[in-house]
Amino acid sequence: MSLTISIRFLTGRANLHHWQAHHSDGKLDWPPSPWRLLRSLVAVAGRGMTSLPWPPHMAEMTVVVPGTKTVSKKGIPKPTQEKLDWQKAKRRLRLVELLTDGEAAQFRTANPWQGFDAALKELQARALRQVPVALCDTPNDDLGINSLISLLSSMSDAPEIWLPRSSHGHTRQYFPIHEEGIVKPSGVPVFDTFAVVDKNLPVHFQWPYLELSEADPQLNELRRILSRMTYFGRAESWCEATAHVGLKLEEGPHTSYWKCVCAGGVGQHSASIDDRNFIVERKLAPIPIQTEQFRNEVLEFVWRVTPRLTREAFRQTLLAESNATMLLRCLLRESSADIASNLDRPIGTRWVHYAVPRAIFDLPSPRPKTRLRPQETIQVVRYALNSVTMNRPVLPPLTDTLLIGGKFRDAALAIYGVVTGKKNWFDYDEADPYPRNLCGHERDRKPLCGHTHAFFWPTDEDNDGFLDHVTVYCPAGFEQSEVDALRRLVRIRQRGGRPDLLVTPVFLGKAEAFGPWQLKPGAEPVRSFVSATPYFCPLHLTHGKNGSGKLRPITPILQRGLVEYGITADVKQIDELVFDYAPADLAEVCESIAANVARQPIPPRQFFPVIEPPSTFPSLSQPDGSCNSRYKGACIRNADDPQYPFGLTVGLLVNHSTRFVRTLSFCRRRRDAEVKGPGRLFRITFRETQPPRPFALGDQCHFGLGLFVPEMESAVR
Template sequence: MLRLAIRFLAGSYHATPWGRHVNEGEIEWPPSPWRLCRALLATGFARLGWTAVPPEGRSLIERLAASPPVYHLPPASTGHTRHYMPVHKNATAKVLDAFAFIGRGDGAVLGVTWEVEPTAAERALFEALAEHLSYLGRAESWVAAEVTDVLPEDLAPCRASECAPGPGHERIALLGPLDALEYAAFRRERVGAQPEAEPEEPARRGAKAPKKTVASRETAKLDALYPADLLAALLKDTSELQRDGWSQPPGSRWLSYWRARDALAQAPVRATRAAHRRGSREDTALLALASDTARGEVLPLLVDGLLRMEVLHAALIRHSDRGDGRGPSPCLTGKDAQAEPLRGHGHAWLLPASLDRADHIDHVLVHAAMTLDERAREALSSVRKFYTKDMCTFITLVGVGTREDFEQAVPYVRAAKVWKSVLPFVPPRHLKRQGANSLEGQVQAELASRDLPRAERIEVELDGGDYCAASDFWELWSRRHPGEVRVEASGEGVPRPEERLATRWRHFRNVRLLKPEQRPPVATSLGLRLTFPEPVRGPIALGYASHFGLGTMAPAP
């Protein structure tokens, strides 16, 4: 056999699958057999001084093409950078450079095994090509390769097969070369047999050359379009393939490979595994959102957070259902295997956040007091995008861990005595002037249902940024709803006539779109400020649709 060990000197691998645009952010992992064969040929011309492929090089490549390799994958995670490229006349174009992060440790080795029996000359050439291989994929993907018999033990196998090896795997399509004999038969079928040339008569002086027939001209075009053999197909430049109109390189085929679902996780691999070693309860994840590249930097608005979180929640539930009869993850649905609601609020909250861009959702914090199970973590790492009517939003899993792990990046999980609304609070029950269904009573009940301490002061935001006590809310609210409540004579503690509830919260979506029948009892959006006797650790989300972001609060500055 021939076995190659590839190390990534910069810790990352950059390559785009065939047929995908670089700005789609897709990563070809592992490298396709087609890419490996072309890389070996390029190394021969660039580093070994070839002017033509030697005979042992031709036989080596044909031998590798006939046997799809087996990969041995190290742990890897996804990442990307964004930058602007200078182009003609000072215009710029944004480029999305997605990559697989492998690291530079002892276990950060990609193994590739071909089950072939090479000759001595072929093995010697293969070792020379591996020694001089300098990059794989895009130019910034620097590698060092060597022929070896031993690989690290913890690498995960990835094989070509038409059948899944078992649960926990996902299918990926990799481009590979055809067998040389298969390509020869394929070319004969497409081009056809060449017609035998008729014996030429001696040219007479002044006679015109015979005209070519239509059939002979078409045959000549086909003969030029299809490379002469497999090696010629592998040596074709991409620009030539595009010029000739090829959507897939001639001499190639799609192979079905099966890799572990977390082989290219979107979470930082080392941080996640360290959390497992510590035995910590993974209850929090952070997602980063990016816009559809065709629409520039358009991100969802925070005022539309309820709809975006509903759609994202539905996508997570779909991906957490493995089709094994167990259904989706209960920590995402809030229901058990019999579709009965779980008690309490232990299932996941999806809280939209503006960490980098004000008034736009650029991150989503996912927190479940009952911890995130395996199906939920798989869903968080596999959902890549979600669609709403006006845009497509791309998702990257930043990390999974405990809420304390995200304290520096996300204010929602910090500890504070004073908390303010980021998204409006919508009362979960009909409002009353006093008692358990008053505004203060409902807020205290919401805190108790989440195992949070009672607030010593509850205030409601007014226009201009000031706040009034929750006990004054009824009179302010009655001005907007004169037919619903009876306004009593004003007395001490009643707000002044010029005071009114903050109107900025009216622009926030406060009714679920995917389940409009679950409307809030009171369509009133309020900004709150809560003060606790001691610092309380978040996240805090209260009221109607709080699991979809409404009622989200952050520590006051």
């Protein structure tokens, strides 16, 4: 049965260069040469399995002679003088050719000092050790050298090479220089080429006419060698090699392999070598060892390139060896030695031509792979705002909270519609994916009940009066298609000729993983939440036409809104935050009332002195004393009191408490929706500590209005 050697490249790359080729010439030895395979087998066997002799050209017959400036050759015949060379610059003595005892005695007579005598004896002893001897088995070898010779001779014919689909790749880098532990580029560019193959498809070398069986000892020896082969070609071409007997490989329209046959060798390809479906590649293969050409070439070239010291002795050894043993000696030679000898190919090889099918390099067009993403639960998507400007960002003012929240929702729905091809969210069919959490409506256009869909909260994190972040929060969690739409949101248009807003996602994940909404270790507990944007009551507080203008209390409406949002904690107190026109004077009035110096009503806050004091009058506001920068110097009043004293205004401070923003200046319209009634600011205090997570109540709470943010206890009076 036929023998097949399979080599699988573990990294999908094969760094193989032609013989005598520069590393940057861009050429690649693909398919691999048969000569490369045989040399790899010899190299693996020589690493601990077989004792291999050193090649003759590696013998270095030089020795340093200390204290010697020159070597005298007086009285020595000319032919004998050429056998010993003195390198004056390095003070080395080099033995060119083996000396007889008489010739050695002549050199000792001409140079009678002790150092020269010791150096000459060392060279003579070293030369005797370097005289080539016949190859024979060593008792302690795991694989005998004769077994290796027999194995190599059986595979000396050019094999068929089966290649999978492959292509050529390259890298560009610079040779590094190591100086004092620092790696620096040398400036020498390297164009490194390699073959790219599938990691799971090996390259097959097949000898169809080599008869082997599973019980053959040669097969077991070959498998032991291949099991120790870790790379093929350069050291970075990691591989796994195996041997098979009787492996059947076939060509066809749906095959994964194509056969490359040596044209003119055993098993010649049926197609002409000039066929346009094939590429002709020149490869190195052994000269058939049964021919006289192989023996004559080895005897001639090996004798020519062998050092003079052992040339004649080596020739006599070669004459007594078989052709199979000569093949091993050729495989043991270093390529650098043959290149230095100006040979156009290694000794014992020939140039053969392989017909390589072009279909090997016809790679299919790459198709984008559908990556299965894990189904992650996304509740919070946080964006940072910027603008396309040179000097500083032009951000929207805090008063555009409702407008920016609505634009975010519209932009997300528009991006969602790009994928599905629907212009409006109410055009989706039953089979289409539906942005339920983004639009806040069912498929029948009815609004969703509760507050489980998306909130769009524009916020001013640095309290400079301009919106710099947008938080999109969905308690029920977004669908994956909705998350994809939010990921693609990168730009929002502004009104008033301002440059477009650039939005950058800075967080995607669960609410429990969002850092600003978690209580940090050592932080103060949170019981109070204060308005960051005005609260607009979703109901009319009047009792209708027959109510005589009497207003209903707002505290129950706020508490009902907390329950609808999902907060069932017990509320301790709800205060309304206002600003007085003269807070210092108000403090004095409150102190006077507390000391029974003055009585209510106090003009001009509770009535004008042009009339008599009324029987019913609004209660006075009390100084808050809060350290919150938004409400520095603010006052608190009873939220359910229907009457307001004179001199109050509703708003909040921004830009380090230097600028006052009234609630009346906040944008109240979003598309077809408009908030009505006055905007009011509150502080809600719970009896128990709460997680520092903001919430929104009231009309248009899903678009930034009625937003309550946590307030530390140290900031509350």
